[in-house]
Amino acid sequence: MTRSPTAPAATKVPTERTHHGDTFTDDYEWLRDKDSQQVLDHLHAENAYTEAVTADQAPLREAIFNEIKHRTVETDLSVPARRGSYWWFARTIEGEQHPVFCRVPAEETQSSSSLSAWTPPQIEPGVALQGEEVYFDTNAEAAAHGFYDIGGLSTDDAGTLLAYAEDTTGDEFFTLRFRDLGTAENLSETVENVHGGAILDAAGERAFYMVADASWRPHRLYEHRLGSSADQDRLLLQIDDEQLWSFPYLSADKKELLLYSGNSEYNETRILDLTDDDAEMVLLVGKEHRLEHNIEPLDLDGTRQLLITHNQDGQNKSVSLTTIEALTRQATGSEQQRGQPDRGTLDLGTTVLGHEETVKLDDSVVVTAAQILVQARVNTIQSVYLLPLETVRAARDGAAAVATSSLSGPSFDAEMFTVELADAEYEAPVFRVQFTSWLIPSRIYDIAHEEPTPILRRETPVNDVDLDDYRALRLWAPTGERWVDGSAIEVPITVLHHKDVRADGTNPTLVFGYGSYEMSMDPAFGIPRLSLLDRGVVFAIAHVRGGGELGRKWYDHGKKLAKINTFTDFITATDHLVEAGWADPARVAAHGGSAGGLLMGAVANMAPEKYVAIVAQVPFVDTLTSILDPDLPLSALEWEEWGNPITDPEVYGYMKSYSPYENVVDAEYPAIAAVTSLHDTRVLYVEPAKWVPKLREHQQGEAPIVLKIEMEGGHGGASGRYEKWKDRAWDYAFISYYLGAVEPR
Template structure:
């Protein structure tokens, strides 16, 4: 075995609020420095050496993933205009191919059943990402935006992983790629009605989408700036209502939002503010038609912690006369048992997505000439599941596309009749081989946090897995930004479950599973609850006999990587291993520097330690890098990316260096850096399968289950 690389100690002093902190490894931040790159390569070589014994297991797991996957496949076609649009995948190719075929009968809304293995009549290939990716180590498709008449396609690509995209336009009638090209944009692109103009966002030096631009199709001159967001706490972007009638510019911080409207057929007009921003008030808007009147639906939290949906006359909004959501008529009222999250509006029905009892739900309201009917909930039979509305492009479609899945049921697509609630199964993701959902069980259990809070924990395992503490386990967590980790079946996870693993998700505070209060109790001055909830979940799994501490691995990424670093310091004895993906482990250093990408925006989530000594002291008390101590840590694998703009590669690199310097035990601490990737890791499905096979092999070996 090679010895781990030793990063030279080059101390610099960070001074804030009278506190001087010596940081020996901050010099590793400069990824243009050949010495830094050499150190990262040396870490990769060391990790490869320490895991060489897992090569056969990695290949076996990759082969298992591949064998379970329908490699040549088609998505369920989505109707837009006169065409059915879909994505096909082909065995041996890394990326999807986007195509369309004509609608044979405009009166028939049933999507065609397409055979992935045969030629589809009159198919038009719109974009082959495999061709787009040629010659690049990394490829990400951002926008894929069709004009209303289906003639023009605007798409964007990122070939480095830094989330700066190039937008191009194709004339689908001629197949010609137009000379219009926009470099350095954010991912999205939105057409005006009539396809005369294209709207897009650009990012500043901190990778913050801060400007919205208008491009006239065919123009070679400078584009027009239509909105600039000067407040560094806010992102801005542009889209259209589901009816396609209005353009919407949204600006939002972590706690406040503001929307601007413009009729989509007047692209050179002036966007009007719907409701002026007020600190702490979040809202989003959609367009509906009641009778013959245009109304604006406003989903807001003004005096409604878990949000409320109101309707206001469109004329009031366009005139700039809406100052508070209370001026609207309540459509779905505030309810502490429901966390309203989103709305989808169609000509005759309104769909509301919400959470109840830590689970996603779908509610439907009829739209009549008189207004909105009562909310009716779509019911699903399984104990744990996730559901949502998606894949709907037409305003007046009679059936609405919804999705469903669970830890044991593969992703499933239905068409729902919103009047009768009858469903038509369109597609269920194929898991090849002998997969049978009945061989697995999913369960919700509740851990007790130190303050007495009941923390939901979702568990899935084979039905024959023993409950005597002998099973290896993997506990996943995130716990930030009100993001929820919902049930989903994973063909990759079967490589763990079929080896006797128990897989669990700790729905810790800081996430959104239990409503806004659940999020608030895991952010700012309550952030420690996220970490203690996760440790409580780990110990609860042991107490219930699902696994044992010496066979339990913890996993989390990004802000969940901060969670991994924090629990490693807080309760290293509770785990045998920790897998931290792109981990935010040097949070205090990052949040103290407003020149770094996204820092100012993050102050609403973590607090501003630069201005507030109490926030500084609180963050310093839990930030993983600051709190490494002389104790025996579990085995640790940190995975990061050189071009990550959200969590800089320096954070896990410093963390690993200090852990090796300080920890007293003999458990290995490894760092693996993807040299051609960003925050989301490697691109391409086979590359991502190999990457996950590497991680799963390490998990299996660390838990002693190989």
């Protein structure tokens, strides 16, 4: 008789935490010290236990991995994008983990503004073009490291200099390097501990980058002059407010650098004139106005203007036209006077696009020399709309605002899809979008500004699959609640299934969810998902409150003191799938990651009987402990998402009522896999490492609870596409095994 593996026994070391008169005893807080050999030994023991418990799933994992690998065209390429005098693109090579970045000179026989000059060259996988050169081989750079990730690639306009940032541990602290693209040699200068990538100015003389504080919050903006050492870099600005996350971006014509500093509810914006070497950052809109906004400069008839996308007129946002001078006049005042909220309504100039209850504008617009490109969401669908400069001029001259819903845009023959801007060079006669749906692989279209008919450049190929074998549909699950206008609150559910599957109440079903930060689970094709559909699994996406699928209101009703709506919506969606016949109530699994991992932890406590298996990736399950410590990565920034339990006893009590780690009870929990990475800086490994032994302590059933930890990865797991496929195969094998859906139908 084979003995079942024995789970590692985590030592209990009681630690007390007291807030607002409430004391919580944490037995596993000692696992936070990842430099401790005792902790590392425990984590290795957890991995060994997980491997033993899931050994029977190894053939299934291998089968799913091979299906993903076989369906993926491994030697492939992206559509070349023109910048300056080159076409830039990436290749993938069979057997290699990472992309290879290439370029080829553009023909200069035509006017650079002609459509023919912006028609990309035809490239074949595995066949080099005449004049093609590799300017960055990620595989060669990664060869000496167990983990390798690029924080960004930036080139100057002439294509002579490359700035890139690399992370070799997974902790997302990057080293900034510079490469002479003429000689293919790196310059001697480097900058350590950069947050993300860098931005090169048009001339390639300056690089702008952020540095994070001890809590991994980007707070310092530096200017590096090429040819100098990092210790000479100029500090342009330091943001001390612990609730503001900062990042720089260039204006469309690269004349200014702007700095966004904000959170999910408000931000402030500064601007730097790049035509003046001695210029300083200038405040345009301060945080005291509590305005959520984004600013894009543009030239309009020789006058510098600003397009500001904002929520002053309504939560779904509007677009107004103003000037730097108009905003700076309202931003005066000493730093000591600034920071107090609600200092009055700002004069944001003339409204160009008015607020609509049924249209949610994206955070910003995209400026080109030909027109303004607007991304907006209507009835869950994200697409692109075209705002003529004539309409902007008319608004400037006194005309009434127009509605985004009245604008034209490229049309596509699909019901549920996503269209996003992929490229929009300022002077180009075309812009590029990416189209995808649940069952259509990514397509790249170029669209001429003068004639917005999409020109298909490429559809991502998929090997040996007939996509007509699959179906996608939308359900709406009633919550029993109503909005203030009396209309019913219903949770949208996307259902994906094989065409042979019927709503007969017998189907194994996986319910996926996220529901935080206004992030939408938009239609997108995924090869790994096909392996589940082929096994008869119904793949359902619950678009719960806290996401952005139905506009800002949908998000606001799933955060702070309404966060529990996210969890109840997921359970409501699960019940509706059963009632509609799509799910066998005895064969339902759940899957989510990061904040979606919090969702998994919450539903495991609230309704463990509804699921046979749960996979929680990098799960935010020790929510209250993390948010109570402003020195932990991202914690202070999160107060606008969850509330501040340090100062507000109501928030503390509310968060304690749902924080998964603190609400584990004696119950028959389903099989649970917590998947994490040792070097994750966003959701620390310690959260699932503590959660797992506590779940085992209270488990009243026989289902296993395991911790799988990547010892050389970050928030996204291991690096390299093959490793990521293996990770996804592991998750789906765990789910399929407990759903009883091991063999393809």
